[in-house]
Every structure is written in structure tokens, then in C-alpha cells.
Amino acid sequence: MTAVPLLRRSLAGGWRSLLGWSLGVAAALLLYLPLFPAIGGNADMRELLDTLPPELVRTIGYDQITTGAGYTQSTFFGLMGFLLLTIAAVSWGTAAVAGDEENGALELTLAHGVSRRQVVLERSAAVAARLVWLCLLSGVLILLLNGPAGLELREGNLVAGVAALLGVTLLTAMVAVAVGALTGRRAFALGAAAGVAVLGYALNAVGNQTEDLAWLRDWSPYAWAFREAPLVNGADWGGLGLLYGLSAALLVVALVALDRRDITG
């Protein structure tokens, strides 16, 4: 017996998908960040932003676009990176249990010498490992572009931003894993995870508009990750604690849930 066979199987089986996502993330970074001197630091751009409705500017997070940290946050962490990693998290989290169960493969795996808890643990770990990889890749690329693009990001703050991105996408993935373990249904797992991500984004956007609605952001995982502007201010331990703590709680839910029910498929 060698260690973590299911984890290794998941990673080996998903390398094509991971390669595709890696290319997507790299492309997003390489397209956006080098343009900072031309867009964020550009006087014309500032004038353009001034003419736009402030609600729109706040919604897409472009109110900070004139600094390197703000630009990186609004283009990548808050938008393209968030979007790409969220989609990846939803699809991997859904496939980990519910997708595998619905296509009949889980039955065969569980007929072998593995426990259901082992399946949940190793598959969750595989999803987490892939998200970590995408986040590391992002971090390294941003670091490489930091000087050339004149972003002037501090390394510690970059780590905090990457940790926040990982936290919010991991939470989304774990929603999919947990709902999959509870129901065994792809559609439910996918819907719940995508719902949490979209709702989190929307609550944050609405909460940004006025002080009266700012409380909405207390319910948004997106806000837990980014409202304290980690690229500027460093780690927001409270927000990170919520993201990783809830992810761990959802893992426990998944472990218990799959162990207690019939495998259908």
C-alpha cells in the first residue's frame, strides 16, 4: 500500500484540466498586469473613470485602479482571477463526490478497500492542491511582473492577497463537496457552490454602494476575502479565519454525510 492513492489518482487524472486552468490564469495575468502603466497610472484613464457612474466604478472595484495594488486587486484578484478560480473550484468540487457518484464511478471505487471518509478527505485534498497550485502560479507570476509593470506590491501583502483568493475559492469548492456528499446530486452541488460564489460577489457589490447596506458584506465570502484590501493592508486574519474555518467545517459535514447514507448513482 502506498500513501494517498485516491489523491494521486485524482491529480493524475486531472492534469489536462489543471493545465488548461493554469494557461487561463497565466493569460489573464499576462494580459492585464503589464497594462498597468498604460491604464491605471494614466491620466486619461482617471478622467474616464471620473465620468463613469460611481456605483459602476465601485461595483467593478475600479475606484482604486490608479495604484498598483488597487489595479491588481480590481483586475485579477477581484475579477478575472476570482472568476477563473471560482469556476475551477465549482467544477472540481462538484466532480469530487457528486459527479463521481452520478457517473457510477464512486460505486466501483467504494467497492474496493477504501473508506468513504478516505474518499472525501483525499478528493478534497486533491481539489485543494489544485487550487493551491493555481494560486501559487498566480503569486509567482505577479511577483515576476511586479517590477516590470511598476505595480509596487509588497511581497507580504501579495502573500496575503493570494491566501485570501485561495480561501474564498476553497470555500466555494468545499460547498460543492459537502452538498455532493449530502445529496449525491451533481446539480445540487454545482448550484449550491455557484450560488454561494455569485451571491457572495453580489452582496459585496451592493454592500459597497452605501454605508446603510455595508452590513451585507458581513455575509459575503468575497468580502471576507477582500474588503480589508490585503494587497494594501496585509492579511485580514478575521476574514481568512472565516474562510478557512468554514471550509474545514464543510469538510467535516462532507465526511459525516457521505458516511451515513446510501450511495446511489
Added chain:
Amino acid sequence: MTAAVETAALTKRFGARPALDGVDLVVEEGAVFGVIGPNGAGKTTLMRLMLDILRPTSGSVRVLGEEPRAGGPALRRRIGFLPGELRLESRITGRELLRHFAEISGPVERGAAEALADRLGLDLGRQVRTLSKGNKQKLGLVQAFLHRPRLLVLDEPTSGLDPLVQQEFLAMLREARQGGQTVFLSSHVLSEIQQAADRVAILRAGRVVVVSDVESLRETAVRRVRVGVAAGSEGGLRAVLEALPNVTGLSFGAEDHRVRAAATVEGAIDPFIKAIARFPVADLTVEEPDLEESVLRLYGERIGDGERAGDGERAGDGERAGDGERAAHPSSPLHGGHRGTGKRGAR
């Protein structure tokens, strides 16, 4: 001997619908035990309960002496399972998939996967999702046999296999039994496994209708016979055959200078042979007994009293042998046998 599988009042409901309803079964260690029943009879549910994929609603099941949930992975390492609906859609090759299963259910002898794949004529180098249904089934069989488990649980193992591979599979079953492995397999047609199984249970609508060993089924076997005698003997032949209690479904036909009779003989063949011996017999065909028909007959006798309305048609078969049966079959005995014959002929 201890029982390899033992169930007591095993019941499984999905919502209000019972898939298994109070099943009591004992499978002795070292036996090849077949479960026969139409789709939806509960065969797959029974097997999933044995593997802890499903949990019983009530009653109990013990596999190799352990309750499946308590036995956990260690118990399942001693079981080889072929699911009834084998869906293999991944991009990995058969070899990689088997290596993975060997890791989680091992230990596996070196070269075991290749040896089994060679036997069944399976290419392990291809992506599993590109395999045909028959080849996926072979891969499913290989992964079940791979780690030489003490118990093989095979759901419809012959489905999708061509006759030659079916023969090889039956040989693998015989070797498994010689090696002391227990085999628990299912089929919706008995004829496919009657050569391999020692005992069979018939499952209908979640209940065990009959458990019997194949030998005693053979004794109560139903055989189709055809006999040709010289012209002019028809009246005498008819009278003699009609007098035999275990001959039913008589029909006569005439050719040039010959009278042909076809009938169904239930149980001992001897009285029939003695009866026709007094006529000038021109030809005689006795088909190999179809155990499935015997079983259905037993089944008809046991619960043919309208206990289950939906099965009335089937249950009636036993009582009205002969014409009723023939009507239900695609071909009549006069035209070259019944179902099962063709399959046997092809092997």
C-alpha cells in the same frame, strides 16, 4: 463450513418501494451461487448491500462473517465486485485503472492484470472511455478477479460478452472455485450460469422464491423431445403418450411416410423412452434440459395462487405447460427448439 454470505430478513426500501423484502439466504464458503431474476427483482440491491454501498432498512447481512459497514475497507479488500452497470468514462488506460485498484485493494501478484486481460482478450493500453461495452465488461471482470479475493460478487458478469469470452469466464469461475474462492453472481437468465453455479436462488420482486441446487433442478428438468415414427402409428403413439403423466404439450404432424410428435417431458425421461420403444422409431431428439424453465415451473407452483397479480402470466406457465408455454416463447419446439438452445449451440 462457515457461510460466505448470510442474510436474515434483509429488507431494503427506497422510499416506500421495497427493493428487497425479507431475504434469507446462506451462501456456503467455496460455492458458486447464482441469483436469477428479472430486472428490478433486487439482485443489484442485494449485492450493493453486501458491499456497504447501500445500508439495510432492516434485517441483517453478514459477508465473510462480518457486517459490511463494520468490516469496512479491510472486508472489501477480500471481495471482488463487478457492478451491474459498469460505466468507465475516464481518459486513463485500463492498465492505469487496474494499477489504481491494485493500490487500494491489493496486494496483487505481479503480472496478474496482464494475465487476466490476455485471457479475456482485452487491450490494457487503451483509454477506458474508448472501450466497447464488451471490453469494459472484461476490464470490470479483471478488476474483480485481480487481487484473488475470497469472495467474488459479480452482477450480470456475462452481459455484453461474446460466447467465446463467456466460455473463458466460466473457466475462470471453475478455477476460482477450485482455488477455494466463493462466487456470488447474478443473471437474468439461468442458462448463462447454470453450467457454473452449484446453487441458485430465484429472486422476484424483492423476495427469494426458490433456492435450489442445480443438480436437483436437473432432476425436475423440463426437456423438449421430438420423435418420428413410421406412418400408421399415430393413433397408438398418441394414446401411449397421453397416458404418461409427465408428458405435456403434445403435438403431432405428418410427413410423407412418417408421423412426428413433439412434447415436453418433465422430470424422469425413462417412462417416455419405454413408451415409445414399442413403436418403430425413425428419429429422436431430446434437448438438454432448460433449468430456467424448471425453475419457473417451481416458481409457478409456489406463488402461482395470485399472490402477486403482476406475475400472473408467468405463474400460469407452470400449470398450463404445453400450449401456454409455447405461446410465450418466441419459437415452438417443432421449429428447432426454444430459447437457450441457440445459445448453447453457439458455444
